[in-house]
Amino acid sequence: MTTLDQIQQPRTPVTQTTAVEQARAVAEVAAAVRVAQDNPRNRDRALGEMRDSCGRLALANRAFYSVPNRGNGPSVHLARELARIWGNVRYGVHELSRNDETGMSEIRAFAVDLETNVESTRTFQVPHERMVKKQRSKLTDLGDVYLNNQNIGARAVRECIFTVLPTWFTEEAQDRCNQTLRDGEGVPLDDRITQMVDGFRGAFGVTEQQLEDRLGRKRGQWDAGTVAQATVIYTSLQRGETKVADEFPVADAPLGVTAAEITGKPTNGGA
Structure with missing residues (x-):
């Protein structure tokens, strides 16, 4: 029809x-x-x-x-x-x-x-x-x-x-869009990484450590493909298609670790 x-x-x-x-x-x-x-x-x-x-x-x-x-x-x-x-x-x-x-x-x-x-x-x-x-x-x-x-x-x-x-x-x-994300229209990779880290921190409060955990490698190992992957995540967060808590979940504390040990503050009001 x-x-x-x-x-x-x-x-x-x-x-x-x-x-x-x-x-x-x-x-x-x-x-x-x-x-x-x-x-x-x-x-x-x-x-x-x-x-x-x-x-x-x-x-x-x-x-x-x-x-x-x-x-x-x-x-x-x-x-x-x-x-x-x-x-x-x-x-x-x-x-x-x-x-x-x-x-x-x-x-x-x-x-x-x-x-x-x-x-x-x-x-x-x-x-x-x-x-x-x-x-x-x-x-x-x-x-x-x-x-x-x-x-x-x-x-x-x-x-x-x-x-x-x-x-x-x-x-x-x-394919061409992926290539553009990798090349960055000629912007040096180090500059694009810095802009990406600053962008996540400023817009969503995401730390460099969280980015490293999400992307599965340390900052020194990031390449153009990693930046392209992070750019897609950033754009999806901006459009409201996903949430920071979903993309960057907070890891559970190790067994046996107390809240006082994590925060450095006593839980019972003692010295």
């Missing part, structure tokens, strides 16, 4: 206002298809622009995510940029319904290549909840529900975009 077919088949009886809006949406999509077919993409131009964009830290720093329990990979920011560069790609997220009584929303994410009529969609139920310390916590604030739906929808639209884009195009883009 194409995008036009889905728009033309309403899920429930609609009002006259809704019917007018549906007709407008059908006309808008039909016009976009005609424009795409009259102005086919230039693959050589798209390839050149992709290589240029992925060679810049402004994109490379946002091109990947790293989230505990969800893994890592290319981000929605990279997906949207590649869709823009490839051209004639339409994508989005629609909230089809929301039921505050049952605490559930229905979300639809889609991406379609208007030239080839290749389409990818995801329709799914989203509970008005978030995981807090591995436990479900209900969301009641309207802003929290909206942001939760948008965050989950963004992950779904990312998968839709990568489905309709050519594999060779997205893989080269990821």
